[in-house]
Amino acid sequence: MPGQDKSAATPPQALPAEAVVHRCDPAALGFATTADVEADVTLVGQERALSALEFGARIPHEGFNLYVLGNPGSSRHEVTLEMLRREAQRRKPATDWCYVNNFEDPQKPKGLPLPAGVGLKLKQDVTRLIEELRVSIPAAFESENYRNRRAEIEQAFEDRNKKAMEAIQEEAENANLGLLPTPHGFALAPIRDGAVLGEKDFDALPAAEQKQIEKDIDRLTDRLRQHFENVPNWHKEKREEIRDLDANVTNLAVGALISTLREGYKEMPPATEFLDALKADVIERAQEFRIPEDQANLPPGMRVDTSRLFRRYEVNVLVSAAPGAEAAVVYESNPTHQNLVGHIEHTQQYGNLITDFTMIRAGALHRASAGYLVLDAEKVLMQPFAWDALKRALKNREVRIESVAQLLSLMSAESLEPDPMPLDVKVALVGNRLLYYLLCQLDPDFPQLFKVAADFEDRIPRTAENVPLYGQMLATIVQRKELLPFSAAAIARVIEESSRTAGDSDKLSAGVERVTDLLSEADFLGRERGVEQAEAQDVDLAVERRTHRLDRLRTETLEAIERNTIHVRTEGERPGQVNGLSVIQLGEFAFGQPARITATVRLGEGRVIDIERESELGGSIHSKGVLILSALLGARYSRDVPLSLGASLVFEQSYGGVDGDSASVAEFVALISAIAEIPVKQNLAVTGSVDQHGRMQAIGGVNQKIEGFFDICNARGLTGDQGVLIPADNEQHLMLRGDVVTAIAEGRFHVYPLQNVDQAISLLTGRDAGSRDEDGVFPVNSVNRSVENVLRSMAEHRREFAAKPAKQKRRTPKDGE
Secondary structure (H helix, E strand, O other): OOOOOHHHHOOOOOOOHHHOOOOOOHHHHOOOEHHHOOOOOOOOOOHHHHHHHHHHHHOOOOOEOEEEEOOOOOOHHHHHHHHHHHHHOOOOOOOEEEEEOOOOOOOOOEEEEEOOOHHHHHHHHHHHHHHHHHHHHHHHHOOHHHHHHHHHHHHHHHHHHHHHHHHHHHHHHHOOEEEEEEOOEEEEEEEEOOEEOOHHHHHHOOHHHHHHHHHHHHHHHHHHHHHHHHHHHHHHHHHHHHHHHHHHHHHHHHHHHHHHHHHOOOOOHHHHHHHHHHHHHHHHOHHHHOOOOOHHHOOHHHOOOHHHHHHOOOOEEEEOOOOOOOOOEEEEOOOOHHHHHOEEOOEEEOOEEEOOHHHEEOOHHHHOOOOEEEEEHHHHHHOOOHHHHHHHHHHHOEEOOOOHHHHOOOOOOOOOOOOOEEOOOEEEEEEOHHHHHHHHHHOOOHHHHEOEEEEOOOEEEOOOOHHHHHHHHHHHHHHHOOOOOEEHHHHHHHHHHHHHHHOOOOEEEOOHHHHHHHHHHHHHHHHHHOOOOEOHHHHHHHHHHHHHHHOHHHHHHHHHHHOOOOOOOOOOEEEOEEEEEEEEEEOOEEEEEEEEEEEEEEEOOOEEEEHHHHOOOEOHHHHHHHHHHHHHHHHHHOOOOOOOEEEEEEEOOOOOOEOOOOOHHHHHHHHHHHHHOOEEEOOEEEOOEEOOOOEEEOOOOHHHHHHHHHHHHHHHOOOOOOEEEEEHHHHHHOOOOHHHHHHHHOOOOEEEEEOEHHHHHHHHHOOOOOOOOOOOOOOOOOHHHHHHHHHHHHHHHHHHHHHOOHHHOOOOOOOOO
């Protein structure tokens, strides 16, 4: 019949002690102590992730960057970095990248791509060149030859000026005119007998002579004006001659130096172009190399800044690699915008912020060029502008240095626009799975830029092949961390704890960090004992102490149940009440907590009220479980009559959220117990979800749930008939604590694996649940028969009630009646 499993008649048997824990045989590890292990095993069971890492690291095509998925503690970072360092040996190192001054436009520094190792050499050579220029150029200008040639140019100008003035003076004397200096220049006046002719005397001269004098004055005034108009041109010619002289002298001083330096870089056009531009600029600015003799006496603002002058010729090496070195592998732990793409520093001078190409600083993308860059995905996304900058660099295949302040127009100080650096880098983002799926869905650029997913397993199979490898991995950790040697028995206990962490007796946890911490704690306890080798007892004590550090809330809850502040019964019988089990997760610590689940029923319209949901404390999965058990109730007992009950289900004394469907079986049993008024044994607890056909389904946290009920029973005293009912599918997940295993072995506690709800009904009520016969009828005195009879009776009452006239229906008595 639908809604009932025929295996219901099979009585469940309690599991033996060997079935509730999967022990690790130390002999299977292949060593007596970790000191005997020579193999270097860093990872086990991650073939899928390693294959993806290798593929992503090697494929040269655009967009095949990596996203490394997995949970924290799975050694994703360490394994990724180790794999990429091995692959980096296959790749050629990056070319050097330098920034030099753009002498034509200093705001746009030029980038120089150079072979590996050449950048630093060029920087050193240019530094030595600058030191020589500091000496040779001033010395050239102080030479006697330069002084004489400059004096000749200046004297020629003076002679030319003097000769022109003497010619005008002579011509004026011949015309009886005097050339007189005035505050505004020169003036011409008639001379008689060596004296300037006065106005009256001039008026007394004949008219013809006056006209001649005025004519001579006009003529000579034109000559003077022409002369003074020529003087600036002569000055210009003098300056040009001096400039040519300075250029020749400078060229003689530096030409040979730069030519010799240039010869060493003749096969590198970017370097030779820079040296040619440097030479031209030095020659053009030759006079600036001359430091005034009174430099020390000048105010600070008027002194020549020789350091800034020579800095314009420096080489800023942004990326450099040694010749023959392997490609870089860079992990950037703080991927801010400027740490990724670089930044430009500023310095303060006379109240202003100034900068130049020597203040350009590299980012992680620069340092990882031609190699690999590893980033934490969440950190990149949390930093303003960093994610967009990373995507822009990968799409454009170049790194462009821009400050955030410049992008937002928040800085008015001078800034630079350096040439972008060509980018050839593989980026590996390390993050969790949820973030990966969200990026795939919400960011259209992400699937185009990160085409390779390396998914690390959370759990690995606990097979005969993997266990020795896992033991060797633990031994490798012990040796690398320089811990005490661990015996094979101690390593076996660590492996058992790994399975317990994985929540599966046939799996091992891939969380290397957690087992490493356990090894470190056991090492500490072993050293405190003064032993030379850690044993299983040290591992057990480490687990115990770790639990003790985290179980304050569990202890308080257990105390509240012992004192009946929270009501949980572990003996006797109660109708409509079942001990359910839940798990509370607090950080890395999880523990089981019994929960009193109760049900009430009444005549109704077939609705089962989930009080948790109605009070907005129940999650959607829990609500789904209640709907499923409601469907099971109707399909099993009311196939041909209306379901005519009203029921309520609740987790008593639950003041927080409730979610999950692991209480479905407990709720179903509580419901049918309330319907048939059949008491339920309180010495048993049950966990498991149920489908619409009554089959029990696996749930999570089975170990913690069993141990949670055991702790209550143990605190009150084990009676020998207490235990927990679990789905049979969860038997493979059992890795119970040692004290629980001991109690089971001694018959003082029990764990029952169940296939269906009928088995749970039989155990919890002590009565046969009953299966339908060929005629579709439940056996007499079976629980299912009782439930069905009650529901049919309720359906009849509902029909009769509905058929009564309204005036015959029971009315609510008024006050005083």
